[in-house]
Every structure is written in C-alpha cells, then in structure tokens.
Amino acid sequence: MTCQSPIVVALDFPTMAQSIEMAKRLDPSQCRVKVGKELFTTAGPAILDELHGLGFEIFLDLKFHDIPNTVAKAVTAAAKAGVWMVNVHASGGRRMMETSANALQQITDQNTLLIAVTVLTSMDQSDLSEVGINVTPEEHVKRLASLAKSSGMDGVVCSAQESSMLSNELGKDFVLVTPGIRPAGADQGDQKRIMTPAEAMAAGSHYLVMGRPITQAADPIAVLTKANADIASLA
Numbered sequence: 354m355t356c357q358s359p360i361v362v363a364l365d366f367p368t369m370a371q372s373i374e375m376a377k378r379l380d381p382s383q384c385r386v387k388v389g390k391e392l393f394t395t396a397g398p399a400i401l402d403e404l405h406g407l408g409f410e411i412f413l414d415l416k417f418h419d420i421p422n423t424v425a426k427a428v429t430a431a432a433k434a435g436v437w438m439v440n441v442h443a444s445g446g447r448r449m450m451e452t453s454a455n456a457l458q459q460i461t462d463q464n465t466l467l468i469a470v471t472v473l474t475s476m477d478q479s480d481l482s483e484v485g486i487n488v489t490p491e492e493h494v495k496r497l498a499s500l501a502k503s504s505g506m507d508g509v510v511c512s513a514q515e516s517s518m519l520s521n522e523l524g525k526d527f528v529l530v531t532p533g534i535r536p537a538g539a540d541q542g543d544q545k546r547i548m549t550p551a552e553a554m555a556a557g558s559h560y561l562v563m564g565r566p567i568t569q570a571a572d573p574i575a576v577l578t579k580a581n582a583d584i585a586s587l588a
C-alpha cells in the first residue's frame with residue numbers, strides 16, 4: 354500500500370503486544386512506522402514480520418555505530434529483512450558509512466534507504482559542549498550531514514530546525530528525516546530542537562517522526578489525522 358503521508362509513527366512500546374495494538378489502529382496509507390531500540394530489543398526481528406504483515410513500511414531506527422565491517426553486516430541484515438529505511442550514526446565516520454552503503458548496493462532486490470544520524474534532537478548547545486563539541490548544533494549537523502552525503506548516504510536524521518539550511522546546502526533530494534516533531538501545545542518531553550508538523554514540512558523535511566504526541570494521546574488517530582491535515586493544507 355502506498356503511504357500518502359510523510360509521518361512516521363515511533364512505536365516506542367515495552368511489549369510487542371502493545372505495539373501491534375497501536376499499529377492495528379493505524380492505517381498504512383496514513384503513516385509509516387518506526388521500530389526503535391526498546392521495541393526491537395524486546396520483540397526481536399519478529400516485530401518486522403508482524404508490521405510488514407499489517408502493510409506498513411518500516412523505519413528500523415537502531416542507529417548503528419561500530420567498526421565498518423560490523424555496521425555493514427548489520428545494515429545488510431536489515432535490508433534483507435525488507436525494511437524501508439535503516440540508519441547509522443554519522444559520527445562513525447566516512448569508512449563506516451561508505452562500507453555500509455557499498456554493502457547495500459550488493460543487495461539488488463531491495464531499495465532500503467540508508468541514512469545517518471547527525472545530532473540527536475534531544476541535544477542542545479550545552480549537551481554538545483559537554484562532549485567536547487564547541488560549535489552550534491546547526492554547524493555540527495551541517496558538518497556531519499555533508500560527510501554523510503559524500504559517504505553515500507541517502508539522507509540524514511536531523512531536527513527540522515536544520516532542514517531549511519540542509520536543503521539549501523545539500524539539495525532537495527537529500528532525504529531529511531526529522532524527529533522532535535511536536536504539535537502546538539504538545540509536551541516537549543526530552544526533546545530540545547522541535548518544530549510543529551506543518552513548520553517542519555515548510556522547512557524542507559521529507560519525513561516527520563512522531564512518537565509520544567501520537568502514541569500517548571487519548572485519541573492517537575485524531576492527532577495523526579490533524580497532523581496530516583495541517584501538512585496537506587500547505588499544498
């Protein structure tokens with residue numbers, strides 16, 4: 354089923370049963386889904402089969418960061434599982450990303466998108482300073498995204514606050530996946546660099562990751578439907 358929406362719902366649940374219960378309420382034409390560290394660790398690869406069986410395209414968000422050989426093997430396994438998108442950390446460096454991109458090119462029957470995480474949306478300037486990075490989040494995102502592009506990545510994970518800058522710098526085809534999406538008035542939680550769904554799309558994001566604002570809402574479908582409508586009204 355072709356998905357009409359840029360929204361990717363983060364299924365951050367502690368059990369397979371809860372994630373499947375949520376997925377069954379969602380419509381694969383209205384969103385994709387994201388499987389992250391919590392769900393994959395508890396449910397294992399079986400969750401991918403379950404969600405594929407429900408018709409969803411899956412972003413496997415495990416943010417691989419290891420030596421080149423290990424990461425290349427991990428992204429290969431993800432592609433063979435048929436996921437729509439998988440990611441690595443750009444800070445793993447050029448050789449790690451190039452080796453992974455080359456490994457995926459060997460799998461001719463899959464078109465899995467390979468993207469790289471730049472600066473987590475939960476981090477601000479002070480968090481970066483504490484780990485020895487003394488430039489603004491925007492400057493560091495730009496540096497890592499440029500490295501990711503020249504290392505063969507299809508795109509990056511960044512905050513929507515950097516989407517306009519990256520779109521101008523790296524071109525409109527370089528895929529920008531932006532978590533930290535918060536409808537107006539929603540709880541910010543641990544996210545630091547946020548934007549609303551419509552703002553993020555207007556800024557040049559291609560895909561919007563939304564977790565708790567949808568999954569923890571009293572009416573998750575109403576929040577998703579409103580976000581899709583807000584985005585559609587931009588056209």
Ligand SMILES: O=c1ccn([C@@H]2O[C@H](COP(=O)(O)O)[C@@H](O)[C@H]2O)c(=O)[nH]1
Pocket residue numbers: 363365389414470472473474475510511532533534542544562563564565566
């Ligand atoms: O920089 C990043 C990279 C990944 N994430 C993931 O996206 C979702 C966001 O969930 P919310 O509940 O909407 O905050 C979550 O699974 C993160 O692991 C991110 O937030 N920022």
